């Protein structure tokens with residue numbers, strides 16, 4: 001294992017607690033998870049055990065363990081004859097995931113307003129400042145990762161392990177949906193909206209905090225092209241216009 005890999009690991013909310021950090025599969029999991037959060041790994045990418053084993057300098061067994069956790073979180077799927085690939089979502093799946101995220105984020109916000117300590121609020125502010133800096137200096141990948149981590153941090157403050165685990169899976173799946181379905185403008189969280197959320201938490205205003213979060217998710221969703229049903233693997237549907245042309249010809 002490349003020693004540099006361990007040294008370069010940033011201290012972040014990636015499910016790697018101080019106890020579990022350091023196991024090789026955890027570190028590789030974190031690298032792949034981050035690449036998905038940063039939208040550096042696009043949906044459909046093949047995750048070859050052999051290539052990853054060479055890149056990280058570990059055995060395929062270790063790669064398989066890292067991948068199986070990502071499969072469990074639904075960001076990687078095992079395809080027959082292809083092996084592990086980064087998940088792609090159909091339009092319907094994308095809509096369902098976004099709906100599930102709304103449900104979880106609402107519950108998270110309610111708990112965060114109840115549980116957040118001053119130190120949590122300070123940490124959230126620091127995180128959004130760092131996020132803002134990344135976008136300002138053009139480091140979009142890191143900015144997007146920090147945006148995702150802001151939402152994971154909220155779920156941590158909520159102090160409900162099941163919600164945190166749902167949130168981890170949903171935030172990373174949403175990152176893949178953004179990569180797959182973003183329309184024109186590059187979509188990511190607004191730092192201003194993150195600051196507004198923190199303010200509502202600080203004021204212990206649960207209603208406003210939940211409302212702001214729902215608006216925040218609306219804005220992310222608005223930038224996605226989830227209405228376009230044009231692309232399909234149904235050949236008859238793709239070429240259905242030929243039928244009507246034919247009909248027009250025969251009626252002339």
Ligand SMILES: [Zn+2]
Nearest residue numbers: 147189190216
């Ligand atoms: Zn956000």
